[in-house]
Amino acid sequence: MKNKILYLLICLSSISFAQESISELLEKYNNHSVPYISVQELAMPKTEAILLDARDYKEYAVSHIKNAIHVGYDNFxxxxxxxxxxxxxxxxxxxxxxxxxxxxxxExxxxxxxxxxxxxxxxxxxxxxxxxxxxxxDNKETEKVHVHSKDWAKWLLKGIKIYD
Structure with missing residues (x-):
């Protein structure tokens, strides 16, 4: 019985470790050559910056941050x-x-x-x-967010997920 409980605990803990957070994803895929800014800091009235949206145009058209300029990724x-x-x-x-x-x-x-x-x-x-x-x-507020892929969709916790 102890072995079954131990096995179950190991299985459950490995499942929770397998689910990455956004922080872990960025740690894995980015090299941190550019400093991050948090969404809270960007949203502060004192923060003045030009916003560039590096997603595909179809993603940008579904939704974007107000006043962001679409620059794309593949055709930047x-x-x-x-x-x-x-x-x-x-x-x-x-x-x-x-x-x-x-x-x-x-970069x-x-x-x-x-x-x-x-x-x-x-x-x-x-x-x-x-x-x-x-x-x-149309510059109207929306709840829709293009999720880029089904793999990334799990990180969007609010809003309506839009796929291609």
Missing amino acids: DLKTLKKNIPETSTAIVVYCTIGVRSERIA QLKQYGYTDVYNLFGGIFEWKNNDFPIYNS
């Missing part, structure tokens, strides 16, 4: 961005679904000479999970 164009944001000391926050693609874009910005660049910790999921508003392509 640094030269066009440089024309629109010529001052390299401008505060920039890049976000995506949870913060992996946005780190790659933020490019830093390599190009931008000096005040941040990655939004937890991306749009963390933003929505903390009850901050998101907007659709």
Whole structure:
């Protein structure tokens, strides 16, 4: 009986360890070359920054953070961005679904000479999970969030999950 209970406890503990948190995912996939900014800090009125959305356009069209500029990931164009944001000391926050693609874009910005660049910790999921508003392509508040993939969907705890 003791062996069965011990086996059951081991199985249950391995299940709980198998479920990663957003922090663990970012630790696993990111190299932390760009500092994070929390959604709470970004939402503060004193925080002034240009927001760049590094997701696919279909994700951005479903919902995005107010006033975010879509820059994409696969088709990100640094030269066009440089024309629109010529001052390299401008505060920039890049976000995506949870913060992996946005780190790659933020790294490019830093390599190009931008000096005040941040990655939004937890991306749009963390933003929505903390009850901050998101907007659709008509700039109307929405509950819908494109989840990028079924694997990532479990990290969105609030809102309506939209798949392709």
